[in-house]
Amino acid sequence: MIWLAKFSTKVNQFLDVPTADPDDARRRKLLNIILAGLSIIALAILLVAPLARALGQTMSSGEMAFIIITGAGILAGAVAFYAMNKSQLPGWVASTLFLLFLSLTMVMADSPEQLASGRSLFIFVIPVVAAGILLKPGYVFLFATVSSVEIYILAQVAHSEPNIFAMFGFYMIAVMSWLSSRGLNQALHDLRQTNANLDRLVQERTQELARALVRERVEAGRTRAILESIADGVVVFDLQGKAISANIALVRLLDIPLEELLRADVDSLTHSQVLDAKNRGILAGLLTSPGQGVTSYRVQWGHKTISVSSALVEDSEGERVGTVAVFRDYTREAEIERMKNTFLAIVSHELRTPLNAILGYAEMLKEAIYGPINEKQARASERIMSNVRRLLDIVSDLLDQAQIEAGKLTIQVRPFKLAELLDTVHGVMDKIAGDKGVALTSNLDPELPESINGDPARLQQILVNLSNNAIKFTDKGSVNIRIYRHDKKHWGLEVLDTGIGIPEEELPNIFDAFRQVDSTASRRHGGFGLGLAIVKQLAELMGGDLAVKSKVGVGSIFTITLPLVATKKRRTS
Amino acid sequence: MTDMELALVIEDDEDLATIFSEALQAAHFTVETIRDGKQAQIRLFAVQPQVIILDMHLPNVDGMVLLRLIRADPRLKDTIIVVATADARMGELYVDEADFVLIKPISFTQLRDLTERLHKG
Numbered sequence: 220m221i222w223l224a225k226f227s228t229k230v231n232q233f234l235d236v237p238t239a240d241p242d243d244a245r246r247r248k249l250l251n252i253i254l255a256g257l258s259i260i261a262l263a264i265l266l267v268a269p270l271a272r273a274l275g276q277t278m279s280s281g282e283m284a285f286i287i288i289t290g291a292g293i294l295a296g297a298v299a300f301y302a303m304n305k306s307q308l309p310g311w312v313a314s315t316l317f318l319l320f321l322s323l324t325m326v327m328a329d330s331p332e333q334l335a336s337g338r339s340l341f342i343f344v345i346p347v348v349a350a351g352i353l354l355k356p357g358y359v360f361l362f363a364t365v366s367s368v369e370i371y372i373l374a375q376v377a378h379s380e381p382n383i384f385a386m387f388g389f390y391m392i393a394v395m396s397w398l399s400s401r402g403l404n405q406a407l408h409d410l411r412q413t414n415a416n417l418d419r420l421v422q423e424r425t426q427e428l429a430r431a432l433v434r435e436r437v438e439a440g441r442t443r444a445i446l447e448s449i450a451d452g453v454v455v456f457d458l459q460g461k462a463i464s465a466n467i468a469l470v471r472l473l474d475i476p477l478e479e480l481l482r483a484d485v486d487s488l489t490h491s492q493v494l495d496a497k498n499r500g501i502l503a504g505l506l507t508s509p510g511q512g513v514t515s516y517r518v519q520w521g522h523k524t525i526s527v528s529s530a531l532v533e534d535s536e537g538e539r540v541g542t543v544a545v546f547r548d549y550t551r552e553a554e555i556e557r558m559k560n561t562f563l564a565i566v567s568h569e570l571r572t573p574l575n576a577i578l579g580y581a582e583m584l585k586e587a588i589y590g591p592i593n594e595k596q597a598r599a600s601e602r603i604m605s606n607v608r609r610l611l612d613i614v615s616d617l618l619d620q621a622q623i624e625a626g627k628l629t630i631q632v633r634p635f636k637l638a639e640l641l642d643t644v645h646g647v648m649d650k651i652a653g654d655k656g657v658a659l660t661s662n663l664d665p666e667l668p669e670s671i672n673g674d675p676a677r678l679q680q681i682l683v684n685l686s687n688n689a690i691k692f693t694d695k696g697s698v699n700i701r702i703y704r705h706d707k708k709h710w711g712l713e714v715l716d717t718g719i720g721i722p723e724e725e726l727p728n729i730f731d732a733f734r735q736v737d738s739t740a741s742r743r744h745g746g747f748g749l750g751l752a753i754v755k756q757l758a759e760l761m762g763g764d765l766a767v768k769s770k771v772g773v774g775s776i777f778t779i780t781l782p783l784v785a786t787k788k789r790r791t792s
Numbered sequence: 793m794t795d796m797e798l799a800l801v802i803e804d805d806e807d808l809a810t811i812f813s814e815a816l817q818a819a820h821f822t823v824e825t826i827r828d829g830k831q832a833q834i835r836l837f838a839v840q841p842q843v844i845i846l847d848m849h850l851p852n853v854d855g856m857v858l859l860r861l862i863r864a865d866p867r868l869k870d871t872i873i874v875v876a877t878a879d880a881r882m883g884e885l886y887v888d889e890a891d892f893v894l895i896k897p898i899s900f901t902q903l904r905d906l907t908e909r910l911h912k913g
Contacts, residue, residue, distance in 0.1 A: 575808060578899060579899070
């Protein structure tokens, strides 16, 4: 069928007149079609005469000449108009001349009577209608006028009355033709406009798509580069749990070849021989539904400790498209952490025992167990004792801090009496306060139940720490411990002192481990900066809050608010 | 000497054992010091001490085992047990079985003053 398409192209090339105005081109093509039709008719006429003679028809030479001249004339005219139509001349020239010529030819088509108002009158409609198609709409009135003039002249020639109704009819037809031609033009114009918009849109989309594709390729390359350059193992799973991407770090970490990783899914990965059942379950949970429960977990992968964290992968609409998991080699850190904890536990135990011995011998000397001593010797013994106690406190703090960091320090809740808590704190702190000449007082709010649920050992540690600190930084005045009801569901611990206070800019830092407000204060008061950090962490472990208010030269107030849990016995009685 | 009550100090650290025993002597007890869990277990069949200072971290037989043994022995039902431990957390575990739980560091005067009040009658 290619030849048909080629033929069609050739015909179009023959008929088309390339001009800038698409309406003009359309009209010229239409004229060419008509001219082509006429040429075919002319050729047929030229063929008819010799054919008739060959078939034995008798025909006068005059008739013969007429047929040949008519055929040749039509053909010549058609070619002439075609040439004119294809030329640089404006489109309307060829069409107008053609229609005028057509109109004039029609005048000779029948007897003047028949043309003026007889059976052939209708043919004058042809140029009027054709003008609507071949020329701009307004031309229909020109040809209505031409047709009217022609039938008027024909009526004069035939000595009859001019047919006014026919002329009126031409104009009526012209109006209709004008309207429909205009409508057609408008419709074609709109269509072209729509097409043009559509074309532009298609082009824009195409360009956008091209740009997006380029961008995507750049992005993919960049992502790949990032993926390969990071030290942690990364794997991406699709919604079905199949691995779709993994990096070389993961290959090294898990010691699984890349091809195998990319064939793996969550199931096959977590069923590796090196994982035990517990780690398997947790890892599968992490990889299939991240963000539920734990987001990061340490698993023992053979001899390695691996920290795995996962996150959802979402597209720009927030739709979940998969899961990304990051595997970090935690072996060294885990080992160091374990060693640190063991070290601290051993060290603190090994330090405490000899310190306890030093403390005991110093006390015995001072108590004159080994015979009488003089005042200087007694004072020296006391100095030994107080320094040993300080060292013991530091060891305790270090161990507590290590346990908190390791998450090993737990709160053990049981019913206890608030009054007993205060008594114990007084028992420990009264002597220290007395030695420094600071008054240590306390109040217990009668609004509180006698006995509540909590961890008395840790609460005692908090109060001892806070009051110890308060006494340390108070040279004259008092330290007051207050236990009070905060509201229906909370109770509070408050330690107020009239000490040196804390500068405002230092307040945010005082709860950091190993930090103490200005080093001169630290040297003078021998602090170690762990106490407040431990208090804060203990308060948080108990579900409470630690707050501080302070003014330099006036004093400080440390407040802890804790959830109040009354004991069952209390509620029923 | 006839009426001096017996106190057992079961503690593996030599210095602490000395200090504890001095404190108990200062509190007017006759003191016997044992530094091994197994030996303490054997000795407990023979004596009926008024007070036992018991370290929880002992060689051969653990302090916890000794604590249970003493508590299970009707002959020793009047014996007062003072547990000495370095671990404050573990201390909580002995509260029900021991009469007193002291967390190390234990001061000489603290132990002396405490045990002074533990004489019969």
